[in-house]
Amino acid sequence: MAEDATPEEIAQRIVAAIPNSTVTESHGDGHHFRVTVVSDAFEGVSRIDRHRLINEVFAGELGGRIHALSISCLTPEESK
């Protein structure tokens, strides 16, 4: 059995993978998580493709080790 994920791990992995990103919110109970990610990498990118960028960070773990991850992706402008 893999160890439970933590909100900190989720946030760190996103920040490491998405250029110029900050995770302004990350919480969860080990299985269900919610994050808000702000990055200029989302500029001009559709909602679906923004989420795909995050999904790719956790490829294969979503629905498994990370049962559910609720995602909000904002550009710096949108986060104001």
Add this chain to the structure above:
Amino acid sequence: MTEQTENPLRDAIAEAIAENQVILFMKGTPERPMCGFSARTAATLEAHKAPFAAVDVLPDPRIREELSGISNWPTIPQLFVAGELVGGADIIAEMAESGELATVLGVDAPEAGVSETVDVVEAPPITIDGPPADTTSD
């Protein structure tokens, strides 16, 4: 070379997506959702009064596998409109809030406050302590 795939299940899913203007792949059914995210997304569609087809992915894990292979989207629910993936639970909720979902579905936005969360709780009447605001004072 060869046009037909060796994967009838994948073909059947692709066909369902192509043939239904609005189709939701979910865990359970709209009447009996088996996951909160699927429940919310189905309820949001119902609040928009948009007719939609619903496919329960739970009876066979291969449905979900093949669906994710087609859509490049890992989680359930997944909403398709006119053959295109619109999003999962988060995106549908955001789009419902902003009014974009009604546009995509080609319907009027539901009345404010009726959509989103399903738990319609009887709220007590709001009372404000203190004297009423006096609009005539000058």
